Amino acid sequence: MFSFRITLLILCILLMGASTPVFGDQDEDQKVIEAEVEQKSTPADESPEDTEEDGKKRPSFMERMKSKDPNRGRFLPIPIFITEPAIGEGLGLVLSYFHPKKAVSDKDRVASLESISKASHEQEPPPTVTGVFGAYTSNETAAAGAGHMNSFKDDHIRFTAVAAWANVNSTFYIQDAPFKFNLEGVLAYQETRFRIGDSRWFWGIGLSYLSADTAFRVELPDEKPIKLFPNDLKNVGLSGKLAWDSRDNTSMPNSGQLVDLAIWRYDNAIGGDYDYWNAKLKLNSFHPLFEKFVLGWRLEYQATSGDAPFFAYPYVNLRGIPALRYQGDRVGVAEIEGRYNFTPKWAMIGFAGSGKVNSDLPIFDTEQSIYSYGVGARYKIFDVQNVWIGIDIAKGPEEYNWYIQVGQAW
Numbered sequence: 001m002f003s004f005r006i007t008l009l010i011l012c013i014l015l016m017g018a019s020t021p022v023f024g025d026q027d028e029d030q031k032v033i034e035a036e037v038e039q040k041s042t043p044a045d046e047s048p049e050d051t052e053e054d055g056k057k058r059p060s061f062m063e064r065m066k067s068k069d070p071n072r073g074r075f076l077p078i079p080i081f082i083t084e085p086a087i088g089e090g091l092g093l094v095l096s097y098f099h100p101k102k103a104v105s106d107k108d109r110v111a112s113l114e115s116i117s118k119a120s121h122e123q124e125p126p127p128t129v130t131g132v133f134g135a136y137t138s139n140e141t142a143a144a145g146a147g148h149m150n151s152f153k154d155d156h157i158r159f160t161a162v163a164a165w166a167n168v169n170s171t172f173y174i175q176d177a178p179f180k181f182n183l184e185g186v187l188a189y190q191e192t193r194f195r196i197g198d199s200r201w202f203w204g205i206g207l208s209y210l211s212a213d214t215a216f217r218v219e220l221p222d223e224k225p226i227k228l229f230p231n232d233l234k235n236v237g238l239s240g241k242l243a244w245d246s247r248d249n250t251s252m253p254n255s256g257q258l259v260d261l262a263i264w265r266y267d268n269a270i271g272g273d274y275d276y277w278n279a280k281l282k283l284n285s286f287h288p289l290f291e292k293f294v295l296g297w298r299l300e301y302q303a304t305s306g307d308a309p310f311f312a313y314p315y316v317n318l319r320g321i322p323a324l325r326y327q328g329d330r331v332g333v334a335e336i337e338g339r340y341n342f343t344p345k346w347a348m349i350g351f352a353g354s355g356k357v358n359s360d361l362p363i364f365d366t367e368q369s370i371y372s373y374g375v376g377a378r379y380k381i382f383d384v385q386n387v388w389i390g391i392d393i394a395k396g397p398e399e400y401n402w403y404i405q406v407g408q409a410w
Contacts (some may be wrong), residue, residue, distance in 0.1 A: 001375075005236060005318035010398065011258065014050055014082070015016070016270070020363045021153075021214065025349075026263050028185075028372070029294075034163075034370070036137075043113060044053070045307065046120075054251075055365075058186070061108055065315075073095070073097060073098060073099050073100045074097070074098045075095070075097050076094075076095075076096050076098060076283075077093065077094070077095055077096075078093065078094040078095075078096055078131075079091065079092070079093060079350065080092035080093065080094060080133070080135050080404075081404045082135060082137050082404075083402050083403050083404060084322070084323060084403075085322035085399070086139035086170045086171065086322040086323040086324055087137050087139060087168060087169065087323075087324070088136060088137040088141060088169075089133055089138050089140035089210045090136050090137025090138055090141065091135065091136065092134055092135025092136065092143075093133065093134060093135075094131050094132070094133040094135060095131055095132055095133075096129055096131030097129070097130050097131065098127055098129055098131065098382075099128035099129070099130070099150075100125075100126075101127075101384055103105060105397075106175075109376070109390070110234045114306065116191070123217045124248070124249040124250070124386060125151045125155035125157060125158075126149060126151055126155075126250045126251075127149070127251075127387070128149065128150045128151065129147075129149050129345055130146075130147075130148045131146065131147060131148075132144075132145070132146045132245050133145060133146070133147075139169045139170075139195050140167070140169055141167060141168050141169050142165070142166070142167045143164055143166040143168075144163025144164065144165050144228060145162065145163055145165060145166075146162075146163055146164075147160075147161065147162040147163070147164075148160070148161050149161075155195065156194065156195040157192065157193070157194055157195070158192070158193040158204075159189045159191070159192050159193075160189075160190070160192075161188075161189070161190045161191075162187075162188065162189045162190075162193035163186075163187070163189075164186070164187055164188075165185070165186050165187075166183070166184070166185065166186075166187065167182070167183075167184040168182070168183045168184070169181075169182050169217070170183075170312070170322065170323070170324060171322070171325075172216075172310055172324060173324065173325060173326075173327070173366075174363045174364075175362070175363060175364075175365050175366070175392070176272060176366050176367065176368065178203045179216055180214045180216065180217040180218075180219065180225075181214060181215065181217060182213075182214065182215050182217055182227065183212050183213070183214045183305030183311065184212060184213050185212025185213060186210075186211055186212075187208075187210045187211075187212075188207070188208075189206070189207070189208060189209075190207045191204060191205070191206040191207075191239075191241070192204055192205055193241065193243065200244055200246045201242075201243070201244055201336075202241070202242070202243045202244075202245060203240075203241065203242050203243075204239075204240075204241035204242075204243070205238070205239065205241065205247060206235070206237075206238070206239035206241060206262070206264070207238060207239075208213055208235075208236070208237040208238075208239070208245065208264070208266075209234075209235075209236050209237075209271075210234065210235040210236070211234050212232075212235075213231070213232050213233075213235060214230070214231045214233060214311075215227035215228060215229060215248070216229050216230065217232040217312075218343075222309075227347040233273050233274075233309065234271060234272050234273050235266055235268070235272050235273065235274055235309060236266060236270050236271045236272035237264045237265060237267075237270075237272070238265055238267075238270060238334070239262050239265070239269045239276070240262075240263050240410075241258060241260070241261065241262045241263075241265040242260075242261045243258065243260040243261070244257065244259040244375075245257075245258050245259075246258075246260070247284075247286065247351060248371030250389060251384050251386050251388065251407035251408065252378070252380075252386060252388045252407050252408050253284075253286040253296070253408060254286060254288050254294050255286050255287065255294075256285075256286055256289050257283065257284065257285045257286070257410050258282070258283070258284040258285075259281075259283050260281070260282050260283075261279075261280070261281050261318040262279070262280050262359070263278075263279045264277065264278040264279070265277055266278070266306075266308070274306075274307050274308060274309055274312075275306055275307050276304060276305060276307050276308040276312070277304065277305045277306055278302070278303070278304045278305025278308070278312070278314075278359070278391070279302065279304075280301070280302040281301050281302075282298070282299065282300040282301075283298065283299045283300075283302070284296065284297075284298050284410050285297055285298075292322075292340055292341045293338065293339070293340050293341075294338070294339045295336070295337075295338055295339075296336070296338075296339070296408075296410070297334075297335065297336045298333070298334070298335045298336075298337075298353075299332075299333070299334055299410050300317070300331075300332065300333040300334075301332045301333075302314035302330070302331050302332075303329060303330045303331075304329055304330075305329070311324065313327045313328065313329065313330075314327065314328065314330070315327040315328075315331060316333055316357065316370050317355075317398070318331060318333060318335060318348070318353045318355055318370075318371075318372040318394075319351065319353075319372055319374055319392055319394035319403060319409060320373070320394030320395050320396035320400070320401050321355070321372055321395075321396040321400070323398070325396075326357050326366055326368070326370050327357065327359075327363045327364050328358055328359035328361075329359045329360055329361065329364075330357070330358040330359070331355065331356070331357050331358075333353060333354075333355045333356075334353060334354055334355075335351060335352070335353030335354075335379070335410075336351065336352055337349055337350070337351040338351070339378075340352050344380070345380040346378070346379055346380075347377070347378040347379075348375070348377055348378075348389070349375065349376045349377070349378065349390075349391075350373075350374075350375050350393075351373065351374055351375075351376070351392075351409075352371075352373040352374075352378075353371065353372050353373070353396075354370060354372075355370040356370065356373070357370065368397045368398075369397060370397065371396070371397060372394050372395060372396040372397075373391055373394065373395055374393050374394030374395055375393060376390055376391055376392035376393065376405065377390045377391060378390035378405070387406070388406070388407050389401065389404070389405065389406050389407075390404075390405050391404055391405065392405055392409065
């Protein structure tokens with residue numbers, strides 16, 4: 001769903017990381033970690049007063065926030081730099097709270113050591129984040145909302161929820177000719193994934209809800225735009241998901257694979273105005289070829305069948321190409337990326353990709369070759385939860401674009 005994808009442009013920062021950290025010095029955090037390890041290695045009878053079971057008062061919320069424990073909760077005000085060509089350049093702000101990092105119980109640690117094949121504990125769980133946001137762009141696109149991401153039962157359950165209002169001004173292309181449109185409404189998205197046993201397999205369910213007004217826009221000199229073909233719509237979908245995830249972490253993987261299949265059904269029987277199917281299969285793979293070099297590649301295929309609204313048709317999703325620029329009933333994307341970690345905190349990347357569109361509808365015909373390439377840089381700002389930020393500069397068939405990224409772009 002287009003409005004959801006555009007809003008995720010903002011929410012990805014909320015749910016994955018931050019661009020302006022507000023926390024203590026990382027070297028000092030490392031000293032705290034070493035001190036904790038040393039303390040845990042001493043006999044328990046040397047400092048029994050350090051345990052809550054022996055009557056030690058639990059620290060208050062503010063005391064935990066002020067402590068030097070690198071696993072403490074942290075409030076992070078995050079400026080958003082929006083550079084998506086489909087909605088213009090803009091600014092926003094996220095106020096996010098990174099919850100304290102969850103520890104794996106001793107029982108779980110023993111269990112994971114007893115069975116090497118049960119590999120769930122070898123992966124770093126996603127960070128637990130709650131936040132609110134607002135943003136505005138140069139073409140008068142605006143959005144505001146809240147989101148939460150969490151994992152439970154030692155990363156056996158992963159939960160994501162987003163609720164937002166958005167007023168999106170963007171462009172829909174008919175045979176390479178641009179037509180501006182407006183979409184204003186509220187949306188909600190929820191996804192829950194369940195790990196199958198202690199394996200790397202997940203199954204999941206999702207819900208997507210959009211209630212919006214849409215209209216095409218005709219720009220007139222010195223006058224307000226004229227709205228054509230206004231439409232009040234609801235688009236409601238349910239999904240089933242199956243995934244294999246062997247990545248070493250979810251924010252900036254160095255090794256492993258992600259295979260993710262999602263099948264959505266949008267139907268008036270569940271409150272929507274449209275009846276159609278949408279299926280998406282993606283494969284991300286990461287390979288450490290040398291001590292400091294990681295090669296990643298990505299394949300995606302998405303298809304839609306039925307009576308879908310114009311903004312819900314799949315489109316080529318590559319850096320350097322605006323959202324909705326190349327759409328069709330069936331869309332495939334291939335991309336490769338190389339990352340060189342020349343220090344523990346700095347990395348440079350290069351990437352290139354290509355897309356293919358097939359459609360039974362002549363409105364989506366294009367004479368363009370669909371490709372993009374570019375370079376970027378990353379900086380690790382948050383050691384404990386492995387948060388990287390950076391910038392990518394990409395060239396598509398028509399122009400250069402730049403992006404503020406949090407973690408891996410895929």
